[in-house]
Amino acid sequence: MKRLTLILLATLFVASIQAQNIKLPKPQKDGGETVLKSIDLRQSDRSFKDGDVSLQDLSTILWAGWGESHGKRTAPTAINAQDITLYVFLETGIYRYDEKANELVLVKKGDYRKLTDREGGFAGNVTNVAIVSDFSKYERIKEHHTKFVFGSMSAAYVSENMYLACAGMKRNLGTVTRYAAHNEKQVREVLPLKEDEHIFLFQTIGYKK
DSSP states (O other): OHHHHHHHHHHHHHHHHHTTSEEOOOOOOSOSOOHHHHHHHOOOOOOBOSSOOOHHHHHHHHHHHHOEETTEESSOOGGGOOOEEEEEEETTEEEEEETTTTEEEEEEESOOGGGGSOTTOSOTTSEEEEEEEEGGGOTTOOOHHHHHHHHHHHHHHHHHHHHHHHHHSSSOEEEEEEESTTTHHHHHTTSOOOTTEEEEEEEEEEEBO
16 A cells, blocks of 8 residues: 555656646648748847747747757758757746657746846847757867857757748747857856856747837
């Protein structure tokens, strides 16, 4: 009886943890503007309505940035290191994007969106994505400068894919990429990052005013 009770408690504990994650809808992979029209429409926006984007739109944007398609990533990386991790800052918490499960895995409860922005900035009340590169994935590269260049390339590819998704989805979506170095120290205090993981960019996403 005691063993059965412990098993039930363990099951409930695991379920409670899993319940905090967010299962995303399937990303939209058709419709919208053509690729060339999306490039034409692409721009940076800095005026957003308060509030996170919908889970449907977020699913499509994250998939475009760093999802899987036909067994490959939607964005390239140098030497195929696949060094990128995306952390999503929502009002309910910080989540890691699990592209295989199409799920947001809870990292920390609470609204930390303002940590990605400067005081009095425009990005603190909308969705933000931290684009992180793990330099340890570049095992055969010895020079730190080369790792930095490669990580920058990976982050830029991911960011541009998210730009094009926002431009082409016909949802009045706006986005802008922001340099993360100004806020990296404070964000690292709430993210479980290893020493070799570096935040390159914040992708701010919202609905235009």
